Amino acid sequence: MVSPGRHQKSAVAAALDKAKGAGFEVRPDKNGHRWGWVICCGCHGSFKVAGTPRDPDTEAKKILQFVSRHSNC
């Protein structure tokens, strides 16, 4: 059972936890294939998180790449 607001893929959930820990906003916002958003609190840029990625490890990597690109905002 996945708790509400937590991504069902563990690798993605872990990346979202890291994003949150790095000061980013993680906003669940389910719509179709979308799970939600990661938002940079500095520049307000946003990254769309997929709900059912075929490759969860790569989805997690893309989240962390977004965080790294915005680490100096």
Add this chain to the structure above:
Amino acid sequence: MAVWSFTLVLNRAMTDADHDTFDHLDEFADGDVSTEDFADGRPTELICDPVEAPTLVEAVADVARRIRLIPGLRAVAARHDDMVTLGEAAQRSGRTRTSLDLLASGKRGPGGFPAPEWTTPGTSFYSWAKITAFLVSLGDEVEETSLEIVLADSLLRVAHEVENRKVHVTVEVLADLGLPVAV
């Protein structure tokens, strides 16, 4: 089949309606294309990874075709992100992942592999520009900007201009220009 990672720049920022359409298209169901939006109104970028295709140009063309399913959206430029994992760096450089692991850990080569730009437990991100400079110093023939991504970028820009100017370009014209198209 090979998998590719790259970034496409759209012709404008996606609207809420564009995102809603995107979120309901089965062509984007498996998450190989993500969006990055900017608060300053810059055009949305598509973070494409992992896109399956025989070549990088075909992977770019596949995503360009899919994004056209959303009325008014076009991919107009392509580039590689500078922030890479060692796996991505291996694909771009032509070395194996193991080779880069050994160079990064100092178990092979002279040492001095670029330090990660950002690290989180289990994942490190490196600057591709710095890795390129390091590999060139070892004698590798590796370009900071790959010819394939330059070609894909050029093709997208040409397609965008042709469409904008409503120029009618036949397959015969493309063949006359020397492009290897089937007539």
